[in-house]
Amino acid sequence: MEGIEWFIKGEYIQIQTHRNRQRNISQLAQTKVKYIGLYVEQSEDVVAVAGCKYLKTINIYRSKENDFSSWSKVTADTISFKSCKFAELGNMARILALEDLNVLGCRNLERFTGDNSTIKRLIVDGSKKLDLRTLKTFTGVEVLIINSFTQELNLTEIGGLTSVKHIDFIVSEAGVLAYLRDEEGLWFAIKTVESWCSDHKQVV
Known part of the structure; x- marks a missing residue:
């Protein structure tokens, strides 16, 4: 993609080249875009994003790549992975500015790893293969939203998430047996069925 560096005043760019693995977006770092939508075709695409200094929001589509270790200096505080192909995703703490993570329609995702x-x-939506126990890697998470998860839910598996203030289970068919800690350090239990999940009930 020759000449991409001229886009110095633009704030948003979406790159979709329909499986063109010959493209080169290495000049992306010379732009000042704040919002990017990127269909990842090769590992070099991920490296190209690492050099961007002004990003606030990143949308990654259909990526098989799951190594984002080069993104430690990326300034985006919100990243969304949409319809990506990887089975594992992790070490998001390496992206120092990142606070909001959305994993949407990533049907192959089985586990979160690392720090x-x-x-x-x-927010996790549509990852039906996900091992909920790996949510424990998000030790600082305050808002947790799980959508379209059809496996049996047992929140004791994520009981170590002591920073959680809000949990939503949306369109989840299984019942819930939850043992959560409230702000005073007391334990309480909730045992319900599908209606609890569908009503988006908040647990604090």
């Missing part, structure tokens, strides 16, 4: 402790808000 994700800096994430404050997490």
Whole structure:
């Protein structure tokens, strides 16, 4: 993509080249875009984003790449992975500015890995293979929203998330057996069925 560097005044760019693996977006770092939508075709695309100094929001589409270790200096506080192909995602704490993480329609996702402790808000939608126990890697999460999850839910598996203030389970078919800690350090239990999840009930 020759000449992309001329886009110095633009704030938003979306790059979709329909599986063109010959493209080169290495000049992306010379722009001042704040919002980017990127269909990842090769690992070099991820590296190109690492050099962007003005980003606030990143939308990544259909990526098989799950190594974002080069993004430590990326300034975006919100990143969304949409319809990505990876089975694992993790070490989001390496992206120092990141607080909001959205994982949407990533059907192959099975687990979160590594250190994700800096994430404050997490939304997971449509990852039916996800092992809920791996949510424990988000030790600092305050808002947790899980949508379209059809496996049996047992919130004791994520009981170590002591920073959580709000949990939503939306369109989740299974019942819930939850043991959560309230602000005073007391334990309480909730046992319900589908209606609890569908009503988006808040647990504080």
